[in-house]
Amino acid sequence: MHTRSARRVPAAALTVAAAVTGSLTWAPAASAQAPDPTPSASTTLAPRSATEGGGVAILKKDPGGDVLAGAAFTLYDAKGKEAGSGKTDAEGHLAFRGLAPGVYRLKEISSGSPLHDVVEDQDVIVTPGTDALLTIIDPFKPASVLLEAKDGKTGKLLPGATVNIGTGDKTLLTLTTGDKGTATAKLPVNNRTGTDFWAKETKAPAGYDLYKGQREFKAKPGDPVTVTVTNAKARTTPPSPDPTDKPTEKPTEQPTEKPTEKPTGKPAEKPTSGGSGDDGTPEPTQKPTGSTASDETASSTTAPEPGGSLAHTGADATPWLLGGAGVLLAAGGGTLLAVRRRRSDDSDNAASTES
Secondary structure (H helix, E strand, O other), X not given: OOEOOOOOOOOOOEOOEEOXXXXXXXXXXOOOXXXXXXXXXXXXXXXXXXXXXXXXXXXXXXXXXXXXXXXXXXXXXXOOOEEEEEEOOOOXXXXXXXXXXXXXXXXXXXXXXXXXXXOOOEEEEEOOOEEEEEEEEOOEOOEEEEEEEEEOOOXXXXXXXXXXXXXXXXXXXXXXXXXXXXXXXXXXXXXXXXXXEEEEEEEOOOOEXXXXXXXXXXXOOOXXXXXXXXXXXXXXXXXXXXXXXXXXXXXXXXXXXXXXXXXXXXXXXXXXXXXXXXXXXXXXXXXXXXXXXXXXXXXXXXXXXXXXOOOXXXXXXXXXXXXXXXHHHHHHHHHHHHHHHXXXXXXXXXXXHHO
């Protein structure tokens, strides 16, 4: 079939709207308002001579408004038979003429650009004596994004991290890393030089702190991009002490030393029977050795206090009193024997003098 560039005729009869993905929805014999951004395709019917038959004229552009040359199309009739094929010229035009009236199927084979995707197949109605003028907008190829969540120290990939990705004040994607610690998606790009994006973590992996920063990156049409968020392990800090708490430990060591030694000595030597004097009183076997008996007697009434011992109670002094009394009795007995012995000696001396 013969193809040629279509003439630009300002007559609006039919409008075709396309989504951002490049798909087009046709509304034959009706008009529709195009959503933002600019509609990907539109068509008008240009009047021609009825004897020339109908036609389809294509103008190819990208979202930035630049025309695209080399985009390849094929046109099929209602029976699926090829009715024509061709590529857009340097001005982005392609026309199919001499078509019988009816519904045709237009298929874009190639966008002719490494930065652009093709649109979905679409139907177009051809009427006698007119050209259906189509403006088709090829979207930029999306960027392929690979999201990684890593341990900030070891670089280990972490599952369970949820990250929002967007541009400006709009969130475009929400990704969660899987078992391998990664997630993939397609990011729509609206400029041939690339689009600026941000990534923000909204949920940290189990056992890790949330990454509170925001990753900024730029993606060009069709380019692969890797976005990495790093997480630090959650810190486990011991609870701070409560200032109202009181010490529960009490001193376990208390003075336990008590006097373990008590006076047990009693007068071991008692006066024994010896030589008798005039009064027949038995003599002691030992004489007093000095005049300090009275001093010893006085001092023996008070027992010396063991060094480092605690003060004795009244009950503890009983043995001491008993011991002191024994000493006094012994000392008194010794003194009495000494006096009697002296008297006996004096008597013996007097008797010898008289004789």
